[in-house]
Amino acid sequence: MNKTVTAASLALAFGAALSLAAAPAAAQDKMADKEKCYGVALKGKNDCKAGAGTSCAGTSKIDYQGNAWSMVPKGTCEKTASPTSPTGHGQLMAFKEKKV
Amino acid sequence: MTSANPHRPIRGGAAPAAHATLPARGGVGLKPEHFRHILDTRPDIGFFEVHAENYMVAGGPFHHYLERIRADTPLSIHGVGLSIGGEGPLDEAHLDRLAALLARYRPESFSEHLAWSSHGGAFLNDLLPAPYHAGTLARVCAHIDRVQERLGRRMLLENPATYVEFEASTMAETDFISEVVGRTGCGLLLDVNNAYVACVNHGRDARAYLRALPLTAVGEIHLAGHAHDVDAAGAPLLIDSHGAPVAEAVWDLYAYAITLAGPQPTLIERDNDLPAFPVLAAEARQAEIVMARQAALEAA
Amino acid sequence: MSTELAFAHALLRPDAPCPAGLRAWNGSDPVKRYAVYRNNVVVSLVDALADSHPVTQALVGEAFFRAMAGEFARRSPPRSPVLAWYGEGFADFVADFPPAAGLPYLADLARLEWLRVEAWHAADADPLPLAEVAALLADEAALPNLRVTLHPALRVLRSAHPVVSLWAAHQSEDAAGALGAIDFAAAEAALLVRDGLDVALLRVEPGAAAFIYRLQRGDALGAAAQAAAPFDLPATLGLLLRHGAIAAMRTS
Numbered sequence: 189m190n191k192t193v194t195a196a197s198l199a200l201a202f203g204a205a206l207s208l209a210a211a212p213a214a215a216q217d218k219m220a221d222k223e224k225c226y227g228v229a230l231k232g233k234n235d236c237k238a239g240a241g242t243s244c245a246g247t248s249k250i251d252y253q254g255n256a257w258s259m260v261p262k263g264t265c266e267k268t269a270s271p272t273s274p275t276g277h278g279q280l281m282a283f284k285e286k287k288v
Numbered sequence: 289m290t291s292a293n294p295h296r297p298i299r300g301g302a303a304p305a306a307h308a309t310l311p312a313r314g315g316v317g318l319k320p321e322h323f324r325h326i327l328d329t330r331p332d333i334g335f336f337e338v339h340a341e342n343y344m345v346a347g348g349p350f351h352h353y354l355e356r357i358r359a360d361t362p363l364s365i366h367g368v369g370l371s372i373g374g375e376g377p378l379d380e381a382h383l384d385r386l387a388a389l390l391a392r393y394r395p396e397s398f399s400e401h402l403a404w405s406s407h408g409g410a411f412l413n414d415l416l417p418a419p420y421h422a423g424t425l426a427r428v429c430a431h432i433d434r435v436q437e438r439l440g441r442r443m444l445l446e447n448p449a450t451y452v453e454f455e456a457s458t459m460a461e462t463d464f465i466s467e468v469v470g471r472t473g474c475g476l477l478l479d480v481n482n483a484y485v486a487c488v489n490h491g492r493d494a495r496a497y498l499r500a501l502p503l504t505a506v507g508e509i510h511l512a513g514h515a516h517d518v519d520a521a522g523a524p525l526l527i528d529s530h531g532a533p534v535a536e537a538v539w540d541l542y543a544y545a546i547t548l549a550g551p552q553p554t555l556i557e558r559d560n561d562l563p564a565f566p567v568l569a570a571e572a573r574q575a576e577i578v579m580a581r582q583a584a585l586e587a588a
Numbered sequence: 589m590s591t592e593l594a595f596a597h598a599l600l601r602p603d604a605p606c607p608a609g610l611r612a613w614n615g616s617d618p619v620k621r622y623a624v625y626r627n628n629v630v631v632s633l634v635d636a637l638a639d640s641h642p643v644t645q646a647l648v649g650e651a652f653f654r655a656m657a658g659e660f661a662r663r664s665p666p667r668s669p670v671l672a673w674y675g676e677g678f679a680d681f682v683a684d685f686p687p688a689a690g691l692p693y694l695a696d697l698a699r700l701e702w703l704r705v706e707a708w709h710a711a712d713a714d715p716l717p718l719a720e721v722a723a724l725l726a727d728e729a730a731l732p733n734l735r736v737t738l739h740p741a742l743r744v745l746r747s748a749h750p751v752v753s754l755w756a757a758h759q760s761e762d763a764a765g766a767l768g769a770i771d772f773a774a775a776e777a778a779l780l781v782r783d784g785l786d787v788a789l790l791r792v793e794p795g796a797a798a799f800i801y802r803l804q805r806g807d808a809l810g811a812a813a814q815a816a817a818p819f820d821l822p823a824t825l826g827l828l829l830r831h832g833a834i835a836a837m838r839t840s
Contacts, residue, residue, distance in 0.1 A: 195728045205823075230672075234340075238624065259655050267764045345670070348709045350709070
């Protein structure tokens with residue numbers, strides 16, 4: 189828990205915050221904003237297309253469900269050093285048709 | 289049901305006073321990937337069309353761009369989630385969202401599909417087919433009556449692209465659509481690609497299919513690309529993928545549709561493998577060339 | 589069984605037989621034709637989840653992500669036709685998905701991406717002008733009791749995992765290098781704010797995130813600051829003001 193936050197300390201904090209907020213962009217870059225990050229733009233998700241027929245990725249093959257439960261992650265996680273994994277990488281655990 | 293309907297068909301070119309209409313030009317489906325380009329270059333496009341559900345969010349960039357783009361270009365709002373062909377009642381909350389969206393953007397046109405997409409509270413995100421018989425007809429008409437009453441305007445109904453037929457069907461699709469248009473006074477959004485896809489998939493003559501539709505009710509035409517697959521017997525099964533340029537055969541059928549229905553607002557739909565905007569604008573211009581060529585033939 | 593019920597039933601069940609009553613003009617087996625619908629439902633829902641969760645997908649790879657998202661889609665199809673909101677609950681599903689158990693941070697990463705979707709589409713609001721903030725300081729005694737209305741798009745997430753670093757690494761040119769440098773023992777907190785038409789994601793101190801969370805749920809300024817773990821209050825308020833994240837301040 190913080191030390192008691194008084195009216196006076198809030199006033200001081202806001203005063204400092206206002207001068208930070210009014211500072212020129214170059215000065216702001218030196219502050220916490222250097223961590224600021226943006227991702228890719230989102231798309232519109234509703235449309236009226238009909239997929240790509242019966243042969244594209246993610247089809248409803250009969251064994252598809254079983255595959256989902258026995259797959260292992262194979263992406264950028266393999267480049268991370270994970271502390272929880274016995275291999276030191278994204279843990280590669282296969283589950284066979286086990287449902288929770 | 290139909291006798292009390294205030295939205296009888298409006299024939300003879302008398303446009304409803306409450307809403308301006310889309311121009312008989314080429315239009316392009318508006319995608320967020322093209323927002324910036326369109327605002328920066330202000331291309332001369334007859335109209336834009338958006339999927340209603342994408343704008344049923346409170347704020348943010350989608351509304352920011354749509355407001356600016358809509359400000360100087362006619363707009364069509366095209367619903368993909370009302371489930372008009374569904375067995376259950378219409379989703380009144382969704383209808384409220386639609387009414388709010390139409391009040392905000394005052395589009396020149398509103399359209400939806402002859403299809404269902406919700407069942408038992410789940411939204412299945414596909415335009416699913418229904419059998420054509422008296423029961424479906426009664427439900428579809430009741431749903432369209434309700435939509436037109438709630439929105440206070442005439443809607444256009446789009447003919448579907450389908451992959452199966454039902455043993456329970458007792459009517460041809462064209463007769464079904466004609467009955468719906470006659471009973472509810474709704475207009476027809478003639479999707480020429482859907483017509484072509486459905487006719488190939490069900491072994492029909494696409495030109496005869498067009499001739500059997502209530503073409504005086506057409507208020508807009510859709511064009512899109514399709515993909516090729518085969519059915520279990522090896523016969524062609526076309527998929528309404530919206531992921532390719534409009535096919536030559538669909539352009540030909542479009543030219544024929546224009547001879548029957550006259551020039552119409554014509555949308556290039558593309559939802560998959562989206563190209564740069566000028567590629568779609570060129571297809572929209574192609575539609576205008578087809579319409580102009582037909583007008584010149586008729587004048588000669 | 590109604591036609592619609594039969595048709596809908598098998599769409600999300602790969603093992604269910606094709607519904608009866610379908611036909612094809614050439615007498616071919618309608619199973620192949622029905623599969624177009626079956627495929628489109630799942631693929632389109634997985635596509636929607638993939639668009640909302642690009643970093644989650646990158647971490648596990650496309651094949652694994654699509655299989656996991658397909659499982660979610662079949663169990664939890666959307667309840668609304670507005671697909672922008674499809675995926676709430678996906679992070680909880682990921683947390684309980686055994687094949688992903690080796691990646692303990694994955695669920696929070698999905699949670700972070702979901703918050704970004706919420707921030708993206710949230711209502712717009714004008715920030716409180718700095719002059720009005722300054723004017724409020726005149727009544728110093730009233731400050732602890734002020735309640736702050738944050739921008740509707742603002743979101744905070746506190747995680748036991750370095751989710752901000754993981755997310756940021758995937759936005760960098762050298763993702764592999766950035767990933768290798770991450771300390772997986774570090775807890776991190778994220779602040780998401782509108783920045784013009786974009787959503788910016790910032791790493792903040794856990795105490796600052798707790799403070800902002802308390803403001804968001806309606807705690808008064810003094811109580812919110814006091815209850816949080818030690819953090820840099822002036823810097824945090826400066827961050828909020830600079831990003832237009834404070835829409836109003838009122839005495840309650």
